[in-house]
Structures are given as C-alpha cells and as structure tokens.
Amino acid sequence: MNRRLLEEYGAHQARLAKSISDAMLQNLKLGEENEGCLSPSTGHLRVYRYPRFFSDNQPKVWGLDAHTDSSLVTILNQDEVGGLQIHSEKDDAWIDAKPIPNTLVVHLGDMMKAISNDKYKSVKHRVRLPRDKERISIGYFVFPGDDYVIQSSNYRPFTYSEFRNQVQQDVKTFGTKTFILGKTKIEMWTLTSSDSQQAE
Numbered sequence: 001m002n003r004r005l006l007e008e009y010g011a012h013q014a015r016l017a018k019s020i021s022d023a024m025l026q027n028l029k030l031g032e033e034n035e036g037c038l039s040p041s042t043g044h045l046r047v048y049r050y051p052r053f054f055s056d057n058q059p060k061v062w063g064l065d066a067h068t069d070s071s072l073v074t075i076l077n078q079d080e081v082g083g084l085q086i087h088s089e090k091d092d093a094w095i096d097a098k099p100i101p102n103t104l105v106v107h108l109g110d111m112m113k114a115i116s117n118d119k120y121k122s123v124k125h126r127v128r129l130p131r132d133k134e135r136i137s138i139g140y141f142v143f144p145g146d147d148y149v150i151q152s153s154n155y156r157p158f159t160y161s162e163f164r165n166q167v168q169q170d171v172k173t174f175g176t177k178t179f180i181l182g183k184t185k186i187e188m189w190t191l192t193s194s195d196s197q198q199a200e
Ligand SMILES: O=C(O)CCC(=O)C(=O)O
Pocket: 046, 048, 064, 069, 076, 078, 084, 125, 127, 137, 139
C-alpha cells in the first residue's frame, strides 16, 4: 500500500474524528468541559488483512474476537467482502454491518462511553470471515492524551494511560478487558463513597 496515500487518508480521518467527537459531546452539552479530550497525536491507522481461509470442516472462521474499542472514536473502512458484526445488547444477537459502498463505519470507544457518562455506548463488535475470501479493512483510532484526566459522573477520574495499564493487567489475569465491559473490576472505577467524600 502506498505510504503517502495512507498518510493523506489518515489526515482526513483525523479531521473527521475531531468533528464527530466535538459534535457528539456538544450534543450532550459536554463540549466545553471536555475541550481537548481528543489528542490528535494519538491517532493512528491500522490496516488489516484477513487472509483467505480454506477448510472443509469449518464453514466460517473468526476474524477478530468480540471486543469494544478502547478509543474515543474509531472510523472503519471495510471492503466489500463484509464480516463485521455488531452486538445488539437488547436481543443478545450479532447483526451484520453489511458493507455499503463509499460508507465508513464509526465505532464509539470506551473513552467516549466514560466521558459521556455512559450516555453513548462502546458497542461490542467482531469480525467473522466469509469463507474463501480475503478481507481488507482500515481502521483509524484516536484517544485522549495519556495524561488527560477523564472526568465522569460514573467513574472516578482516570487517565487513558491508567486505563490502558489496567486493561493490560486484566487481559493477563482474566483473558479479557473487564473495565466497563464486565462487572469484576467495575468497583475500581466507579465512584465510591470515599472517593466522593475526598472530592468535596
Ligand atoms: O476489521 C474490522 O472490520 C474491525 C477491526 C476492529 O474492530 C478493531 O481493530 O478494533
């Protein structure tokens, strides 16, 4: 893939991600207090190639396990092969995000969920490869700066780097990210009465 093209593409995605996140936070009237929560220098592109898979006894193969993105916003460009699925909590079902030509998919990440006081969700998604087809996708991910303190009425103040370390530890211990997704570690991050007393 051409590096210069990717850089140009990344610059467009950066502008788009900033507009989307500003608009979403302003919509909740959270714009001003979260000015600067998106750190452009954290933005990066990831190009995925899911190779073709041949197996007679396995009609489908997992491309990427179910997860939420840790980002503030992710902008995804998938090719026409498809395979991205979004989890519907309401029905506990996986819904195909069918590729639409010239259309990008926007995932809100865990940081947007926390900053928006859980008004916006970081929705679980996964990739399930269609048989015998190679798939390419390009994701743009952007985060708060490492030292930006995320203030939320539902969680105690934390920085993205704290969150990232916690996730790494959780993955080692539990094999999965438990913050926000699961119940196990939620107490660590939700406001406790002693936290709120300290804050006063
Ligand atoms: O390849 C895709 O469509 C999804 C990639 C993804 O979910 C991720 O990198 O977080």
